[in-house]
Amino acid sequence: MAEETVIVEEKKKVKEREPLFSKKNKKLITDPLDENNPVTIQVLGICSALAVTVQMKAAVVMSVSVLFVLLMANISVSLMRNLIPNRIRIIVQLVVVASLVIIVDQVLKAYLYDVSKELSVFVGLIITNCIIMGRLEAFALGNKVWPSTLDALGNSIGYAMVLVVVSFFKELFGSGKLFGMEIFGNATEGTGLYAMGYMDNGLMLLPPSSLILVAIYIWVQKMRNPTLIETH
Amino acid sequence: MDLVNIFIRSAFVDNMIFAFFFGMCSYLAVSKTVKTAVGLGFAVIFVLTVTIPINYLIENYVLKEGALTWMGDEYASVNLNYLTFIMFIAVIASTVQLVEMIVEKISPALYGALGIFLPLIAVNCAILGGALFMQEKQFANIGQATVYGLGSGVGWFIAVVLIAAIRERIRYAHIPGPLRGVGMAFLITGLMGLAFLGFMGFEI
Numbered sequence: 395m396a397e398e399t400v401i402v403e404e405k406k407k408v409k410e411r412e413p414l415f416s417k418k419n420k421k422l423i424t425d426p427l428d429e430n431n432p433v434t435i436q437v438l439g440i441c442s443a444l445a446v447t448v449q450m451k452a453a454v455v456m457s458v459s460v461l462f463v464l465l466m467a468n469i470s471v472s473l474m475r476n477l478i479p480n481r482i483r484i485i486v487q488l489v490v491v492a493s494l495v496i497i498v499d500q501v502l503k504a505y506l507y508d509v510s511k512e513l514s515v516f517v518g519l520i521i522t523n524c525i526i527m528g529r530l531e532a533f534a535l536g537n538k539v540w541p542s543t544l545d546a547l548g549n550s551i552g553y554a555m556v557l558v559v560v561s562f563f564k565e566l567f568g569s570g571k572l573f574g575m576e577i578f579g580n581a582t583e584g585t586g587l588y589a590m591g592y593m594d595n596g597l598m599l600l601p602p603s604s605l606i607l608v609a610i611y612i613w614v615q616k617m618r619n620p621t622l623i624e625t626h
Numbered sequence: 627m628d629l630v631n632i633f634i635r636s637a638f639v640d641n642m643i644f645a646f647f648f649g650m651c652s653y654l655a656v657s658k659t660v661k662t663a664v665g666l667g668f669a670v671i672f673v674l675t676v677t678i679p680i681n682y683l684i685e686n687y688v689l690k691e692g693a694l695t696w697m698g699d700e701y702a703s704v705n706l707n708y709l710t711f712i713m714f715i716a717v718i719a720s721t722v723q724l725v726e727m728i729v730e731k732i733s734p735a736l737y738g739a740l741g742i743f744l745p746l747i748a749v750n751c752a753i754l755g756g757a758l759f760m761q762e763k764q765f766a767n768i769g770q771a772t773v774y775g776l777g778s779g780v781g782w783f784i785a786v787v788l789i790a791a792i793r794e795r796i797r798y799a800h801i802p803g804p805l806r807g808v809g810m811a812f813l814i815t816g817l818m819g820l821a822f823l824g825f826m827g828f829e830i
Contacts, residue, residue: 437808440650441751484748485719492712500708515758518711522751524651601645602819609805609812616804624807 414540422544426552428619432525433556434612435622439525442516443557444604450573453561455502455509457554459517461547463494464526468546471534478535487530488521495520525553560607568598629773636777639828642752643785644819649752653786654811663790664783666746671779673747674756677721678775679768681714681757689713714757722748752782789814 432438439460446456467490471478478486499517502510510517520526529549534542565571570578570587579586581594597603616622642648649670656662687693689710694701726744730737747753756778765771792814801810 434808437654438651440654441647441755444647444650484745488715488719488748489712492715496708496711499711515755515762518714518758519648519751519755521711521715522749522754524749524751527749600819600823601647602816602823604647605812605816605819609809609816612809612812613802613804616809620803623803 419541419544422541423548423551426545426548427555428552428615429622431552431556431615432528432549433553434608434615436525436528438528439523439553440608442519442523443553443560444601444608446513446516447557447561447564447604447607448568448599449512450558450561450565452509452512453557454554455506456513456516457550457557459498459502460520460523460525460553461550463491463498463520464529464550465543465546466494467491467526468529468534468542469539471530472537472539472542475535475537483531483535484527487527491526491530492521525549556608556611559611560604563607564598564604567595568603570594629770632770632773633777633780634828636774637781637784638822638825640778641781641785641822641825642755642778643782643815644822646755648755649750649782652746652750653782653789653815654808657786657790657793657811660787660790660794663786667783667786669744669747670750670752670782670786671776673718673722673725673744673753674775674779674782675772676725676775677718677753678756678760678778679772680717680721682760682765682768682771684713684717685710685761710758710761714754718753718757719748752778785818788818792818 426432430436433440433443442456442460446452467487470490471487474486495518498520499510502513502517529545533545537545562572565573566577570576570581576586578592579588581588640646643650643653652666656666685693687696689706691705691707692702694704694706722744726737729744756775760771760774763774765774789811793811796810805813
């Protein structure tokens with residue numbers, strides 16, 4: 395009797411293939427959005443997160459570029475993970491990422507020239523964006539293709555979230571616009587809110603304000619989720 | 627005079643950390659104690675001063691439009707600019723490896739001090755960022771490019787040592803829980819950045 399149940403259980407185990415969106419896989423996507431956010435908790439990929447946030451359009455284009463590069467890099471490194479010799483894995487990863495970034499750069503130059511000009515060197519800096527190297531090292535090298543895909547999606551969306559929130563405040567209060575559309579009226583003609591004496595906050599356009607905004611983001615996030623608070 | 631100006635500009639006015647956020651990841655990671663900050667700071671100065679001139683030569687004799695003229699007139703119209711990223715990162719990764727081996731042979735003491743930081747630098751955005759800005763700025767000769775590399779490295783060094791000192795000082799301060807650690811580091815860097823804005827337009 396006992397043996398039979400064991401056999402039945404074993405059969406069950408063989409039959410039970412992991413569904414595409416099992417609990418574990420879902421966690422791969424949702425974790426980086428809050429509890430394990432690449433920017434605010436893992437503290438990776440900050441250079442670009444802070445530098446391209448003056449306008450929402452640039453921030454969105456940057457997020458999409460990072461999404462593409464991280465997704466493709468995670469998938470290809472995960473496919474090659476058994477072929478890459480351990481000693482030269484950093485160089486292999488750099489070459490994969492650099493080739494993908496060249497594609498992104500050429501596409502941006504061809505179809506979105508003004509945004510590409512504004513992002514300037516920061517498109518190239520996706521190569522050394524620690525989120526990408528970090529995810530390749532920590533995840534894609536040791537996991538199958540599907541979990542790596544989900545991991546890439548989750549992390550790049552987590553990255554995009556911070557970028558969009560920071561650039562929203564910077565563009566709205568720095569130049570009174572969102573995606574280039576005037577929200578508070580026209581500053582030079584003095585219409586809308588500007589007629590009542592409202593003024594743009596020039597500080598918001600300067601680099602230090604993004605640092606302060608990210609600090610506030612971290613503050614709010616950790617206040618909502620006290621388990622993330624660092625102890626020392 | 628020109629060289630002094632480039633040095634001051636790259637170290638203070640266009641400071642890597644406060645103006646462009648280059649190398650923020652390692653900046654936040656090593657700034658817990660002054661000792662490690664000084665180690666990584668020197669390593670960054672070293673690698674920037676070595677890689678920027680090399681990348682300058684590559685840019686001017688291989689990548690630029692018409693840069694291959696020295697190989698013969700038929701190469702005058704070749705433009706390899708789209709290979710910039712992969713060439714620069716290859717140069718940086720191999721230089722870092724080379725520097726690591728040379729330092730290990732020549733000065734084991736320095737290797738002991740920089741050792742763990744050197745490999746990390748290959749993926750530090752400050753190095754690639756410096757090279758890409760060098761390309762954008764179109765320096766007239768290799769001397770200017772070298773001084774630019776040195777200045778940027780010194781600027782990074784100053785920033786990382788300053789914040790490490792501040793973070794050591796406030797270790798036992800009473801900070802609101804959610805801001806402890808990374809949050810406070812961001813806030814302090816923002817305030818330091820505001821102070822560094824004072825250098826704007828500074829010229830000799």
